[in-house]
Amino acid sequence: MEAAEKKRILVIEDEARIAEGLRLNLSLAGYAVSVAGDGIDGLDQWRAWHPDLIILDIMLPMIDGFSILKTIRQEDEKIPVLILSARGDTRDKVKGLRYGVDDYLAKPFDLEEFLLRVERLIQKSTWYKPAASGSDANQCMFQGDQYRFGDNHVDFITFKACCAAGEIILTEQEITLLKIFIANRGRPLSREMLLNAGWGYSSDTSTRTVDNFMVRFRKYFEKNPKDPQFFKSRRSVGYIFDHA
Numbered sequence: 001m002e003a004a005e006k007k008r009i010l011v012i013e014d015e016a017r018i019a020e021g022l023r024l025n026l027s028l029a030g031y032a033v034s035v036a037g038d039g040i041d042g043l044d045q046w047r048a049w050h051p052d053l054i055i056l057d058i059m060l061p062m063i064d065g066f067s068i069l070k071t072i073r074q075e076d077e078k079i080p081v082l083i084l085s086a087r088g089d090t091r092d093k094v095k096g097l098r099y100g101v102d103d104y105l106a107k108p109f110d111l112e113e114f115l116l117r118v119e120r121l122i123q124k125s126t127w128y129k130p131a132a133s134g135s136d137a138n139q140c141m142f143q144g145d146q147y148r149f150g151d152n153h154v155d156f157i158t159f160k161a162c163c164a165a166g167e168i169i170l171t172e173q174e175i176t177l178l179k180i181f182i183a184n185r186g187r188p189l190s191r192e193m194l195l196n197a198g199w200g201y202s203s204d205t206s207t208r209t210v211d212n213f214m215v216r217f218r219k220y221f222e223k224n225p226k227d228p229q230f231f232k233s234r235r236s237v238g239y240i241f242d243h244a
Helices: 014-027 039-049 065-075 090-099 110-127 170-185 191-198 205-221
Strands: 010-011 032-036 053-056 081-085 103-106 146-149 152-155 160-164 164-169 230-233 238-241
Touching: 010 014, 010 039, 010 090, 014 110, 032 039, 039 053, 039 065, 039 170, 053 065, 053 110, 065 081, 065 090, 065 170, 065 191, 081 110, 090 103, 103 110, 110 205, 146 170, 160 205, 170 191, 170 205, 170 238, 191 205, 191 238
Parallel strands: 010 032, 010 053, 053 081, 081 103
Antiparallel strands: 146 152, 152 160, 160 164, 230 238
16 A cells, blocks of 8 residues: 555554554554544544544543444444454443444454454445544643643542632542543534433433533533533533633
């Protein structure tokens, strides 16, 4: 392959040894390869780089692989996704298929089989290429495991937030929902999408659940919760998170 014709593969894998091995072998096979070490970086690179194939681990920092897959499928139903996971349980495979994965390979795997699966999925993507946005407005401002917006500072390791409400400790579910908003910064999200990504949309949850969390977020992070700057409502849609 010539450089201009190389197909792009995004590897979202937090184990450095495995990620480097995948990068090396895919590069030797003639592909252009980029590696993301956590879920947030993976979503950012997917939106900015427009790969032809995504190779995705399940157990990831920041946002897990299944949540990444659900987010991608909300916006793009066609890009091929191959899950590589040490979790070879049938339930995980069924879950991945339900969320729209194209192929699933358990670790450890045979390199030749892996490359053949990649080739097959790349062929599937040759007729499809999304239009480049040209905008970097949605690039997240992460520094390690921290995120800043306005005067607010969130630490995803300690779950601590320094914000308009003072210093608080966020719950695990608040952290999960906040990560979803950050990963989709500037994009309107329906209550149903937030429920599906944050709770799996089980029968014991309702759209009111999301509204209650939004009340909390505005109380935490907005100087004037009645006139929110960051967490805004979108009539007949849901909510949108954004900041300068």
